[in-house]
Amino acid sequence: MAEGRARYQEAGGHLSGRSTYVDDWPLPEGTLHAAVVAADVAHGRLRGIDSAAALAMAGVQRVITAADIPGDNQIGDIVPDERLLAESVVKYRGKPVALVLADSAELARRAAARVRVDCVALPAITDVRAARKAGHTFGDERRLCRGQPAQAFAEARWVVQGEVDCHAQEHLYFETQSALAMPLDGGERLRLLSASQNPSAIQRFAAKVLALPMHCIEVEVPRLGGAFGGKEEQAKVWALLAALGAMLARRPVKLVLERQEDMRWTGKRHPYAVRYRIAADPDGHITAYAVDFLQDGGAVADLSTAVLERTLFHATNAYQIAHVQVTAISCRTHHPSNTAFRGFGAPQAVIALECAIDHLAREMGRPRWRLQADNLLRAGYAFDYGMTVTTDALHACWQRLLEQADIAQRCAQIERHNQSGARYVRGLALTPLCFGISFTATHLNQAGVLVNIYTDGSVGVAISAVEMGQGVREKMQVIVARCFALERNAVRVDFTSSSKTANVSPTAASVGTDLNGMALLSACEQLRARLAAFAAEHYALAAASIRWQGGCIEGRDADSVVQRVSWLQLVGAAYMARIDLVKHGFYATPDLYFDRSRERGRPFAYHVYGVSAIEATLDSVLGTYTIDRADVVYDLGQSLAPLVDLGQMEGGLVQGIGYATLEEIRWDAEGRLLTDSLATYKIPDLLSSPAISVEFIASDSNRHGPFSAKAVGEPPFLLGLGAYTAVLACIRAANPDAALPYQLPMTPEKALLALYPRKPC
Ligand code: MTE
Ligand code: HPA
Numbered sequence: 001m002a003e004g005r006a007r008y009q010e011a012g013g014h015l016s017g018r019s020t021y022v023d024d025w026p027l028p029e030g031t032l033h034a035a036v037v038a039a040d041v042a043h044g045r046l047r048g049i050d051s052a053a054a055l056a057m058a059g060v061q062r063v064i065t066a067a068d069i070p071g072d073n074q075i076g077d078i079v080p081d082e083r084l085l086a087e088s089v090v091k092y093r094g095k096p097v098a099l100v101l102a103d104s105a106e107l108a109r110r111a112a113a114r115v116r117v118d119c120v121a122l123p124a125i126t127d128v129r130a131a132r133k134a135g136h137t138f139g140d141e142r143r144l145c146r147g148q149p150a151q152a153f154a155e156a157r158w159v160v161q162g163e164v165d166c167h168a169q170e171h172l173y174f175e176t177q178s179a180l181a182m183p184l185d186g187g188e189r190l191r192l193l194s195a196s197q198n199p200s201a202i203q204r205f206a207a208k209v210l211a212l213p214m215h216c217i218e219v220e221v222p223r224l225g226g227a228f229g230g231k232e233e234q235a236k237v238w239a240l241l242a243a244l245g246a247m248l249a250r251r252p253v254k255l256v257l258e259r260q261e262d263m264r265w266t267g268k269r270h271p272y273a274v275r276y277r278i279a280a281d282p283d284g285h286i287t288a289y290a291v292d293f294l295q296d297g298g299a300v301a302d303l304s305t306a307v308l309e310r311t312l313f314h315a316t317n318a319y320q321i322a323h324v325q326v327t328a329i330s331c332r333t334h335h336p337s338n339t340a341f342r343g344f345g346a347p348q349a350v351i352a353l354e355c356a357i358d359h360l361a362r363e364m365g366r367p368r369w370r371l372q373a374d375n376l377l378r379a380g381y382a383f384d385y386g387m388t389v390t391t392d393a394l395h396a397c398w399q400r401l402l403e404q405a406d407i408a409q410r411c412a413q414i415e416r417h418n419q420s421g422a423r424y425v426r427g428l429a430l431t432p433l434c435f436g437i438s439f440t441a442t443h444l445n446q447a448g449v450l451v452n453i454y455t456d457g458s459v460g461v462a463i464s465a466v467e468m469g470q471g472v473r474e475k476m477q478v479i480v481a482r483c484f485a486l487e488r489n490a491v492r493v494d495f496t497s498s499s500k501t502a503n504v505s506p507t508a509a510s511v512g513t514d515l516n517g518m519a520l521l522s523a524c525e526q527l528r529a530r531l532a533a534f535a536a537e538h539y540a541l542a543a544a545s546i547r548w549q550g551g552c553i554e555g556r557d558a559d560s561v562v563q564r565v566s567w568l569q570l571v572g573a574a575y576m577a578r579i580d581l582v583k584h585g586f587y588a589t590p591d592l593y594f595d596r597s598r599e600r601g602r603p604f605a606y607h608v609y610g611v612s613a614i615e616a617t618l619d620s621v622l623g624t625y626t627i628d629r630a631d632v633v634y635d636l637g638q639s640l641a642p643l644v645d646l647g648q649m650e651g652g653l654v655q656g657i658g659y660a661t662l663e664e665i666r667w668d669a670e671g672r673l674l675t676d677s678l679a680t681y682k683i684p685d686l687l688s689s690p691a692i693s694v695e696f697i698a699s700d701s702n703r704h705g706p707f708s709a710k711a712v713g714e715p716p717f718l719l720g721l722g723a724y725t726a727v728l729a730c731i732r733a734a735n736p737d738a739a740l741p742y743q744l745p746m747t748p749e750k751a752l753l754a755l756y757p758r759k760p761c
């Protein structure tokens with residue numbers, strides 16, 4: 001670990017402020033600044049836009065509306081239901097209606113405030129249940145089934161049912177949505193810097209909006225100051241607006257959202273309304289689980305149906321349940337469209353089942369962790385969507401956590417402590433996790449890379465993935481250095497650019513490292529074979545004896561004497577012999593398929609497993625609590641960069657704890673976001689984070705990851721959700737009769753109300 005710490009490369013730049021983001025880019029001469037005129041009704045008919053007052057301001061260059069778009073004003077990806085600029089209807093508060101270009105950002109914003117938007121308000125639906133009732137949905141209901149749930153419920157000894165409300169979550173990446181568009185060659189083509197997880201989609205839609213071929217548009221992503229899914233689909237609008245402004249004005253255009261604009265106008269984690277029914281036999285085996293997920297997709301389809309699909313696949317999380325029935329549907333409301341967020345629909349599924357188990361355990365009078373332990377996934381279980389569990393990794397994580405975090409003894413201690421009548425009560429919750437690794441949209445599971453060996457022996461690498469703080473560049477550097485037996489600083493991983501890697505998938509679904517790492521392995525192996533063949537001939541070495549070691553290639557000559565040629569010599573000689581030192585590498589995850597008509601297939605390359613134990617302390621008088629300690633065991637395979645992985649674990653865990661406890665989004669009935677700044681929206685900080693102890697284990701080898709590494713990006717988030725059940729346990733210890741709906745987040749206010757009997761009004 002110490003070695004990893006000394007070598008963690010991006011951290012220095014991030015912490016000192018030296019890392020550059022789109023907003024830090026030196027501005028080309030003549031750059032204009034853009035501000036967005038956004039709709040101020042949740043639903044309305046647009047009758048007219050009056051820009052005269054804005055245009056009258058000195059330094060205001062242009063006001064752009066839908067009518068100015070040279071190409072197609074349609075930017076919905078999965079479903080074509082989204083305009084770049086509103087035309088006749090507005091479907092949410094914050095919808096871009098016009099774009100102002102001016103000499104400074106401040107001036108552009110002042111001018112934007114003077115643009116008069118004539119919009120007739122129409123009735124708005126902001127409640128997901130009302131949207132369902134009105135039949136406003138994206139796509140049909142999805143349904144998965146395993147066994148005979150109806151019969152199992154009828155025969156069960158224990159059955160409980162209830163509801164769980166999962167709320168939204170703000171991404172709160174450090175870097176707000178940003179873009180800088182620069183026309184080239186007199187406006188024939190465009191260079192577009194965008195803070196996006198999905199550069200190819202931006203290139204594709206910019207081409208569509210501007211009516212240009214994709215080869216005229218180069219999209220570059222330097223690095224992201226955090227994304228968490230919020231820039232998978234929703235960096236697009238801002239990049240396209242900057243591109244549109246730049247091409248119309250024939251000048252560079254910069255568009256960077258202010259924090260409040262970003263919070264008000266962009267989508268969040270999907271709120272879900274969940275109904276469950278769960279049953280057990282007298283021995284504590286969960287026999288049946290039926291669950292209905294209502295998803296608030298927001299105003300346009302965005303990624304909602306893909307998110308919903310992951311909810312469907314994670315409905316039983318890490319438990320084996322014989323009879324299962326899951327339904328899920330995405331509903332259209334007049335909120336800004338909800339979007340990808342770390343976990344991508346799985347957190348809502350995981351928390352729903354944990355709440356159902358909590359309910360069942362109370363009804364049965366069993367410790368919650370006992371019920372969990374008795375129903376954990378084991379090898380051989382077939383998921384309702386068709387895949388079969390091939391490993392007992394979850395069990396290994398669970399056992400290891402019980403030992404390492406001393407769970408049995410701590411539970412007993414906590415019980416004794418709570419029974420002593422102390423004011424500060426404690427609670428501990430375990431959360432097991434099984435997370436499917438791959439995009440559920442099969443075609444996205446591909447990546448291309450480019451490896452350039454230069455004549456000084458340094459290696460430049462272009463990848464499909466975007467660096468957003470998850471350390472993908474560092475991991476790629478490790479892979480290439482390992483392949484050629486070089487020092488890591490001999491390898492440089494470039495910023496992502498559509499000119500170097502084409503048709504890339506978004507950096508998402510936690511598969512950035514897997515896909516790009518495997519593509520890199522393929523490129524490096526081919527280059528190694530090429531160079532080894534050259535070396536065998538040029539230096540008369542026995543081909544079979546060639547090894548890569550310590551910055552050299554070595555092999556036995558005709559006399560069986562080991563000869564060593566340095567990498568620099570080898571590369572120089574190969575160049576002189578006109579050997580190609582460049583290789584494209586490609587990887588497509590094998591054996592994936594899914595048949596939606598049957599809801600069966602193999603959507604994931606593999607699953608990752610982990611377990612967390614989270615302990616909380618509650619002040620039973622005030623309702624305030626602290627999350628004291630989190631212990632995690634996670635099956636990571638072979639880590640490529642232990643410190644990066646530890647960072648992913650700690651960061652994800654705390655983000656999950658925030659979702660479970662603190663982060664509360666409020667809208668009013670007209671779809672106005674009330675929590676639109678850090679004064680009202682609280683995220684965990686260092687002081688409110690627990691002491692975290694992480695153990696990575698490698699249960700088996702993983703053929704889908706480079707050097708047997710496994711994905712780590714999103715799963716830690718889910719392990720943080722145990723903070724909800726830990727505080728719940730505290731509340732129950734203080735007030736066993738608490739009437740407590742399952743409703744996230746568990747804020748101190750809710751805890752306080754649950755501690756006291758309701759006073760009659
Ligand atoms: N870590 C940091 N520091 N910043 C981020 O924005 N995004 C998460 C995760 N970890 C994120 C992060 C999400 S939502 C995903 S899908 C993965 O990183 C994506 O990167 P990977 O595929 O390389 O793991
Ligand atoms: N995860 C994350 N992002 C995605 C997915 C997924 O499964 N599918 C499409 N975008």
Ligand code: MOS
Pocket residue numbers: 197228229230232340341342343344507508509510714
């Ligand atoms: Mo992550 S939600 O898949 O960007």
